Amino acid sequence: MVEIFKNDTPGTATDLGTLAFASNLPTDVIAKTNVWETDGVFGVTSPPISDDIYDYYSFNPYQLASVRVTFHGRTVGDYANFVSVFPVQGVSRIEGDINGVWTGGEHTGSSFGQTTVQVSELFAEGIRSEYSQIDTSAATTALNEFPDSEAIWHLTGETVILQVTGYEYDGSTDQIITNGGVPGEVDFRLEIYPHVGAIPEVPDEPDTPDVTLPVDTPDADSSPYQVYRFYNTLTGSHFFTTSIEERNSLITNSPTMSYEGNTFDSNATASNGGTAVYRFYNTSTGTHFYTASADEAANIRSNLPQFNDEGIVYYAHTSADSGGTALYRFYNTQNGSHFYTTSETERDNTINTLGHYNYEGVAYYVDLA
Known part of the structure; x- marks a missing residue:
């Protein structure tokens, strides 16, 4: 595959624009949601693994307290996908998936599928340690959650920078072995939306607003x-x-x-x-x-x-x-x-x-x- 973006570092992150609710947009907002598809990022065609394994994206969370993030890899034929979506700036707490693993066909139980699960667990452990300032106590790894893995990110108000990485074993076991037994690039889809709904209370979380929602009472004349x-x-x-x-x-x-x-x-x-x-x-x-x-x-x-x-x-x-x-x-x-x-x-x-x-x-x- 040919790389679409040269966004290999946080400093060269692809700018996705400003994210806000449709009813609360500054004049320079392009859209109320950001949806995009890109090529794979792991770039493994033969050993050793490439040093360029990350794509970075950024967005301005215009006065949002939290966002909902969904992502998944390709899901066709015999495959074992691993995708990681993790914020390196602008997020104080994560609830939900930071990694996703999808397996299909013979790799639902193959050694390649099992290896992918193990890699995802090691990767999650590594990023939790490297970015210890982010509360990941409620972060999880998704296994075969179709169609999407999902997380809620609680925001600090600064520009959000996120990294995406992953790989894919594609084809039958014999085909993978013939190709050297190494994974290749993974296609992924990533969507980020303003978070709809009340934000759960988080102890000692200064960026979570103290919001009291209206108490709804039965309508007197049952108006539709x-x-x-x-x-x-x-x-x-x-x-x-x-x-x-x-x-x-x-x-x-x-x-x-x-x-x-x-x-x-x-x-x-x-x-x-x-x-x-x-x-x-x-x-x-x-x-x-x-x-x-x-x-x-x-x-x-x-x-x-x-x-x-x-x-x-x-x-x-x-x-x-x-x-x-x-x-x-x-x-x-x-x-x-x-x-x-x-x-x-x-x-x-x-x-x-x-x-x-x-x-x-x-x-x-x-x-x-």
């Missing part, structure tokens, strides 16, 4: 949609979600997102005549836009490529006839975002005191929380 609002102190815009998981992950991992509670509900559904509310993410401004107009949504998809379509987030009433409350919409001329409120007082105050907000009338109708 409860809408939660956040104020983004970075962009000066608001973000809305009906997902408790998304709400909790923002509260836990995004300190610039100020939680403002369950601001309204919606009893509308597709079956009772409700109209779909579409959510778009503006990659140019880092803000979100919501519309119940299918025509407006279609126009955005056709003419505004900087808007990522995030689909239907809930349903709303088309009029007040069903008992719905008006949701008022404003356009912020300073940052290109929109503001929504069911409060007539908040509506009037915005009109009277915030001249850079253009009032656009009723967006659609919802229900009071």
